[in-house]
Amino acid sequence: MNTGMANRPNSQQLKHWEELRGLGSILTQTYPVEICHCHGGSIIDTFGYGQNPGWAQKQNHWLVIPLTQNQHQGTDGLDSNVRAWEATHHTQVMLLEWICHLTGTNVFERAGLEHEFQAAYPWDVSEKP
Numbered sequence: 001m002n003t004g005m006a007n008r009p010n011s012q013q014l015k016h017w018e019e020l021r022g023l024g025s026i027l028t029q030t031y032p033v034e035i036c037h038c039h040g041g042s043i044i045d046t047f048g049y050g051q052n053p054g055w056a057q058k059q060n061h062w063l064v065i066p067l068t069q070n071q072h073q074g075t076d077g078l079d080s081n082v083r084a085w086e087a088t089h090h091t092q093v094m095l096l097e098w099i100c101h102l103t104g105t106n107v108f109e110r111a112g113l114e115h116e117f118q119a120a121y122p123w124d125v126s127e128k129p
Helices: 011-023 042-047 069-073 082-088 092-103
Strands: 034-037 064-067
Touching (some): 034 069, 042 092
16 A cells, blocks of 8 residues: 655645645635645544554645644544544545545545545535435
8 A cells, every 4th residue: 555655745745735725624615724634533444544643643645635723623623533523524535535526636546545436425515414
């Protein structure tokens, strides 16, 4: 598995991040946003890695979602409690699939991961199905 984990994102990843910033929060389509590396929860369940990211652990620069600061690092943010956050919003894997749909970039493939997509989503990502 190519984890795509380098200390710094490469030029293709940075270009992807800029595209994501243009979308606004993947949950609320609001601005400004931060690029949040996916970890824990559905990432572990689906791909078997990404637990206990900590400050020193490098994350995959393709497996990122745009979130507001509060959605990312706030009291109820993704980084506070991944499982609770996913239960309240959507799984990170589901949001990454939505990003693939919105951008036309298969971030799983770019990250060197095999992933079978769900059927096309019949719902607005801002509403929990």
